[in-house]
Amino acid sequence: MYTGEKVRLRAYRMEDAPKAQAYINDPEIKRLLGGAPFPLTLNDEEKYIASLSAHNSSTYSFAIETLSDSHYIGGCGLNRLDWKNRVAEIGIFIGDKSYWNHGYGTDALKVLLRFVFEQLNMNKVSLQVLSFNERAQKVYHRLGFQVEGRLRQERYTDGAYHDMIVMGLLREEYEEKKDL
Numbered sequence: 001m002y003t004g005e006k007v008r009l010r011a012y013r014m015e016d017a018p019k020a021q022a023y024i025n026d027p028e029i030k031r032l033l034g035g036a037p038f039p040l041t042l043n044d045e046e047k048y049i050a051s052l053s054a055h056n057s058s059t060y061s062f063a064i065e066t067l068s069d070s071h072y073i074g075g076c077g078l079n080r081l082d083w084k085n086r087v088a089e090i091g092i093f094i095g096d097k098s099y100w101n102h103g104y105g106t107d108a109l110k111v112l113l114r115f116v117f118e119q120l121n122m123n124k125v126s127l128q129v130l131s132f133n134e135r136a137q138k139v140y141h142r143l144g145f146q147v148e149g150r151l152r153q154e155r156y157t158d159g160a161y162h163d164m165i166v167m168g169l170l171r172e173e174y175e176e177k178k179d180l
Contacts, residue, residue, distance in 0.1 A: 002062075002115050004107040009062035009076065009115070012049045016063055016072050021045040023074065023095025033093060034130050034155040034164075064094070064108045073099045076112050086123035088116050106139050113143065113174055123171050130155060131163040144177035145169045 002009040012020075021042050023029055030037065052061055061077035076092035090112060094105045116122045127145070129136050145167040153161035 002111045003067065004111040006067055006102075006104050006107040007064050007073070007111065008067060009064060009108065009111050011054075012052055012061060012063045012075070014046060014049055017042060017045040017049055019072055019095070020049070020075070023093070026095065026097075028097070029093060029095055031157055032130065032133050032136070034157060034162075062112070064092075064104070066099070066104070071096070073104060074108070076108055078116065081120075081122075086121065087126060088120065088122045088124070089126050089128075090116065091127065101135075105136075106143070109139065109143060110178075113169070114178070117171055117174050124168055125174075126166065126168045128164045128166055130157070131165055137165065137167075140167050140169075143169070144173040146173070 021040055021044075024033075024035070024045070025039050054060070058081050059077065059079055060081075061075060063072055064074045064076055065072050073096040074092070074094040076090065078088050079091050080089040082088070092105060092109055092112065094100055094108075099105075113125060116125055125145075126148070127140065128151070129140065131150070146169070147165060148168045149166040151164040151166060154164040155162050
């Protein structure tokens with residue numbers, strides 16, 4: 001487990017499946033993640049959790065839980081690892097909306113970045129965020145991420161096409177910001 005000031009990142013457990021299913025099926029969360037509009041079944045979520053393995057060499061997922069009461073509130077992880085070039089693509093979501101805007105996502109992201117740079121020895125972290133998700137972009141900027149590009153009209157959501165913003169954080173930028 002990896003611990004921050006408010007959260008810890010831990011392995012998913014099968015008992016997380018019902019909450020994970022509810023979180024990912026929430027229309028607002030689904031919209032922010034740009035996912036397919038189809039509902040995820042409990043069986044789908046259980047299969048996903050059962051498939052997770054520390055022996056996978058390109059993706060790793062963590063459940064995010066609060067330190068105060070060990071409440072599962074979301075997830076984050078490495079969506080793609082490029083070991084040769086030392087680049088990791090990450091993703092994060094806080095599914096329990098009562099924890100939005102209270103620093104839990106920021107803390108989880110700090111813990112994930114510490115893991116990526118200090119444990120896995122990556123040189124760069126990248127991510128993609130929908131152009132209308134300004135709250136997430138503010139957090140990423142505050143932690144040192146730079147805009148690297150824009151994938152025009154990459155996602156169709158709510159009857160319109162939206163751009164994906166590609167952002168990156170280099171190891172030296174992380175080192176400058178990690179104690180803030």
